[in-house]
Amino acid sequence: NKEYTISVLPGDGIGPEIMLQAYKILDIINKNCMIKINIHQYDIGGIALDKYGTALPQKTLDGCKKSDAILFGSVGGPKWSSLPANIQPERGGLLPLRKFFNFFINIRPAKLYKILGYLSPLKNEIVKNGIDIICVRELIGGIYFGSPKGRKKINSKNFYAFDTETYSTYEIERIATIAFQLASKRKNIVCSIDKANVLESSILWREVVTHVSKKFPNIKLTHLYIDNAIMQIIKKPNTFDVLLCSNLFGDILSDECAILTGSIGMLPSASLNDTLFGLYEPSGGSAPELTGKNIANPIAQILSLAMLFRYSLKLNDISNLIELAVLKTLKDGYRTFDITDNENYITTDMMGTKISKKL
Amino acid sequence: NKEYTISVLPGDGIGPEIMLQAYKILDIINKNCMIKINIHQYDIGGIALDKYGTALPQKTLDGCKKSDAILFGSVGGPKWSSLPANIQPERGGLLPLRKFFNFFINIRPAKLYKILGYLSPLKNEIVKNGIDIICVRELIGGIYFGSPKGRKKINSKNFYAFDTETYSTYEIERIATIAFQLASKRKNIVCSIDKANVLESSILWREVVTHVSKKFPNIKLTHLYIDNAIMQIIKKPNTFDVLLCSNLFGDILSDECAILTGSIGMLPSASLNDTLFGLYEPSGGSAPELTGKNIANPIAQILSLAMLFRYSLKLNDISNLIELAVLKTLKDGYRTFDITDNENYITTDMMGTKISKKL
Ligand SMILES: CC(C)[C@H](C(=O)O)[C@@H](O)C(=O)O
Ligand SMILES: CC(C)[C@H](C(=O)O)[C@@H](O)C(=O)O
Numbered sequence: 001n002k003e004y005t006i007s008v009l010p011g012d013g014i015g016p017e018i019m020l021q022a023y024k025i026l027d028i029i030n031k032n033c034m035i036k037i038n039i040h041q042y043d044i045g046g047i048a049l050d051k052y053g054t055a056l057p058q059k060t061l062d063g064c065k066k067s068d069a070i071l072f073g074s075v076g077g078p079k080w081s082s083l084p085a086n087i088q089p090e091r092g093g094l095l096p097l098r099k100f101f102n103f104f105i106n107i108r109p110a111k112l113y114k115i116l117g118y119l120s121p122l123k124n125e126i127v128k129n130g131i132d133i134i135c136v137r138e139l140i141g142g143i144y145f146g147s148p149k150g151r152k153k154i155n156s157k158n159f160y161a162f163d164t165e166t167y168s169t170y171e172i173e174r175i176a177t178i179a180f181q182l183a184s185k186r187k188n189i190v191c192s193i194d195k196a197n198v199l200e201s202s203i204l205w206r207e208v209v210t211h212v213s214k215k216f217p218n219i220k221l222t223h224l225y226i227d228n229a230i231m232q233i234i235k236k237p238n239t240f241d242v243l244l245c246s247n248l249f250g251d252i253l254s255d256e257c258a259i260l261t262g263s264i265g266m267l268p269s270a271s272l273n274d275t276l277f278g279l280y281e282p283s284g285g286s287a288p289e290l291t292g293k294n295i296a297n298p299i300a301q302i303l304s305l306a307m308l309f310r311y312s313l314k315l316n317d318i319s320n321l322i323e324l325a326v327l328k329t330l331k332d333g334y335r336t337f338d339i340t341d342n343e344n345y346i347t348t349d350m351m352g353t354k355i356s357k358k359l
Numbered sequence: 360n361k362e363y364t365i366s367v368l369p370g371d372g373i374g375p376e377i378m379l380q381a382y383k384i385l386d387i388i389n390k391n392c393m394i395k396i397n398i399h400q401y402d403i404g405g406i407a408l409d410k411y412g413t414a415l416p417q418k419t420l421d422g423c424k425k426s427d428a429i430l431f432g433s434v435g436g437p438k439w440s441s442l443p444a445n446i447q448p449e450r451g452g453l454l455p456l457r458k459f460f461n462f463f464i465n466i467r468p469a470k471l472y473k474i475l476g477y478l479s480p481l482k483n484e485i486v487k488n489g490i491d492i493i494c495v496r497e498l499i500g501g502i503y504f505g506s507p508k509g510r511k512k513i514n515s516k517n518f519y520a521f522d523t524e525t526y527s528t529y530e531i532e533r534i535a536t537i538a539f540q541l542a543s544k545r546k547n548i549v550c551s552i553d554k555a556n557v558l559e560s561s562i563l564w565r566e567v568v569t570h571v572s573k574k575f576p577n578i579k580l581t582h583l584y585i586d587n588a589i590m591q592i593i594k595k596p597n598t599f600d601v602l603l604c605s606n607l608f609g610d611i612l613s614d615e616c617a618i619l620t621g622s623i624g625m626l627p628s629a630s631l632n633d634t635l636f637g638l639y640e641p642s643g644g645s646a647p648e649l650t651g652k653n654i655a656n657p658i659a660q661i662l663s664l665a666m667l668f669r670y671s672l673k674l675n676d677i678s679n680l681i682e683l684a685v686l687k688t689l690k691d692g693y694r695t696f697d698i699t700d701n702e703n704y705i706t707t708d709m710m711g712t713k714i715s716k717k718l
Contacts, residue, residue: 076556090556121481121593143502143524149559160527161563165502168519195607197435197449200508204520227610230589231618234480248554251586252611259590 004313005038007067009060012046012089013286014296014348015073021298021352022071022305025322028359033318040067044097045075045089045286055093061100069312071305072281077288097279099140103271104171105178106137106250107307108283110257110267115330118341119262127237133257134186135243136179137250139271141171142201144247167201167246172208174274179244180216189241191222193229193249201246209244230256258283265297265338268304270311278312280304294347297336299326302355325358363672364397366426368419371405371448372645373655373707374432380657380711381430381664384681387718392677399426403456404434404448404645414452420459428671430664431640436647456638458499462630463530464537465496465609466666467642469616469626474689477700478621486596492616493545494602495538496609498630500530501560503606526560526605531567533633538603539575548600550581552588552608560605568603589615617642624656624697627663629670637671639663653706656695658685661714684717 006026010019023039030037042060049055055075064070075089085091097103112120112131120127146164153159176192183190192209194202206223213221224232226249233240233253237260245253258264267283282300290296303326310319334354337345346354365385369378382398389396401419408414414434423429434448444450456462471479471490479486505523512518535551542549551568553561565582572580583591585608592599592612596619604612617623626642641659649655662685669678693713696704705713 085556085562088556095557121485123480123482126480144557146521151559151563154527158528159563160525161560162505162523162525163558163560164521164523166519166521168513169517195610197444197447198454198503199522200510201520201522203444204510204518227614230611230615231623234593234615234618251554252589255586256589256593256615259593264590 001034001036003036003038004069005040005067006308007064007070008039008041009044009070010041010073011044011075011286012077013074013288013291015075015286017291017294017348018282018296018298018301019071019073021348021355022301024352024356025302025305025359028356029318035315044072045093046077046080048093049080049083049087049089055087055089056096061097064097064101069277069308070279071308072279073301074282074284074286076286077291095144098271099145101277101279102140102273103279104138104140104175104274105272106139106269107182107272108135108137108250108254108258108267108269109133110135110254110261112261112263113327113330116263116339119339120260121262122234122237122260126235127260129238131237131257131261133233133237133240133243134182135245135250135254135257136175136182137245137254138167138171138175138247139250140247141167142247165199165201165248167205169204169208172205173212176209176212176244179242180212180219183219183242184216187241188218189220190244191224191229191240191242192244193224193226193253194246195226196223197225205246226252229253233257234260254283263339264300265336266299266303268300268307270304270307272311276311278308280308294349295337295345296348297338298348298352299336299355302326302352321359325355328358329354360393360395362395362397363428364399364426365667366423366429367398367400368403368429369400369432370403370434370645371436372433372647372650374434374645376650376653376707377641377655377657377660378430378432380707380714381660383711383715384661384664384718387715388677394674403431404452405436405439407452408439408442408446408448414446414448415455420456423456423460428636428667429638430667431638432660433641433643433645435645436650454503457630458504460636460638461499461632462638463497463499463534463633464631465498465628466541466631467494467496467609467613467617467626467628468492469494469613469620471620471622472686472689475622475698478698479619480621481593481596481619485594486619488597490596490616490620492592492596492599492602493541494604494609494613494616495534495541496604496613497526497530497534497606498609499606500526501606524558524560524607526564528563528567531564532571535568535571535603538601539571539578542578542601543575546600547577548579549603550583550588550599550601551603552583552585552612553605554585555582556584564605585611588612592616593619613642622656622698623659624695625658625662627659627666629663629666631670635670637667639667653708654696654704655707656697657707657711658695658714661685661711680718684714687717688713
């Protein structure tokens, strides 16, 4: 019986509720799969701020360090949004965690199952073949972390504030390589996003991506400016396979792709470093307006767990089983509030139970 | 008979073809409206690069300086896209022109006429009431022009490149004021876009916008992060009225709004400075793939001319007449290739003639 340790960080908002459903899955796996998953739960985000005065307590970091993977819920909410930005759950918790573990790879699949086609805000003729795009986003560089970053006083009433978008050859090379590798297991198409008609960092981005592509002769590489990409993805989502993006452009485009599926409550994501140690979290946020109502969709959290088994634990079989259980539950017609097309829906809790039973 | 002088800069791609249609409108106005519009045409963009080795010749600048407004076609195309970025039509022509005349205000309406509802990529139930959003974009600040901007060598194979996003209180105040003023003539709703959970420039942006809003107690102000805005605009386009954006976020969001109307060939834009001297151009680009085929939609160019009459010449009546002529022509069922829902369409040239006759 192989043993693994997972750090579970439910966080704020709907995080704890949907995490409970992932626990049900972990339970079944522990009982039936001849492996042992040890679970350690830690605080992060707003709840950690409340308890310890910091969104990322040392104890949480230490726990994560000792584990094989991190399962993350979500952080943030109105309660903490008037605090200074740099201590808020996002900038004080999530961003430093990404940086600390060198999670430069962010993988965000946007998949629209054909049986859920009605969910997409796009016309049926555009999405009749579903949507299946993966956004590969650089996660610890660019304008999120570039220095200098700050503000200066011009006089008593006037300031100027600044952020630095910056990329090095090395940073671009390593994320581009990931995107090409991923595409080679899919449809062999990479579209790299930049604003090379305006930004110096984008000119370098385009050069380096083009250079890396030479090592992947089977992959078709195209480049789009971010403004044009925003339009093309809406017009023809299923001409895209893998999107390769900087941190900021990936933040924007992955959310665009997500909303086009109409089912953001079902989308998982993975943040990885070069050892494939990773953090797995739903693509949607903490959704304060859904919190405590037992209506949030737990599928994003459960599929994040499936990604964890695939990428960090290398247990593809278990990963496939979880994904299949989700699909079967959907095929049986079970829907949470956010994905139903009629009046019938089941609770967060019931959806978790249904999926774990299928498993 | 009042006299005005307009600089006309057709530029590249479809620019010259659609500009010819705007000339037809100008002709009718000169003959019937008791005013005299003097027209001087100048080169800009790729055609200027070919002729004079620079995308923005001094002669063009001098001509624009002496005029009351600039009517612009579009610049750029594959022919010049392998030149160094800073001399290309966009960065060497359009951007310095914006900066030179201090065009800090960019106004981009995204309007979906109900009779063209079928054009939108969004489901009918989402756009059944049309779309009517105006994007107010700061146009000469932010990461487009912030310094430092450049690249440095780390070693023989490695570089790092950087751009600076920067805003001052003053820059934010003046564009925010424009947005609030505009909203007060519309639905009194402003949504300001930023990424204040990550960017220092966005934190200042949000503070200053909030401060300016105090002078406009009747306007409802909300703030959205850019990633969330990208989603909400797709989900509920008609809850938005005026969007207030930085240069980069405005570039992205205005194109999103444009594509949601499905008729980017119909959307005009205005770039203004504090004297309301302005440059008026179609929102779409030079569209190399349509060039020379007599199929491009001239309506964006003609509606840009209408905006020119409204904002720079203060001739609202003429502006209204042009807009009405466009609407009537559409109501009569005339469509160019890009906006037809069947096999029937008319040429660029015919559309120009139809609209000018309606006038
Ligand atoms: C919460 C925020 C800082 C974060 C980001 O911008 O990266 C979020 O939007 C995301 O995409 O994970
Ligand atoms: C051509 C390019 C430099 C320009 C911009 O980014 O501003 C264009 O996309 C626009 O929106 O007018």
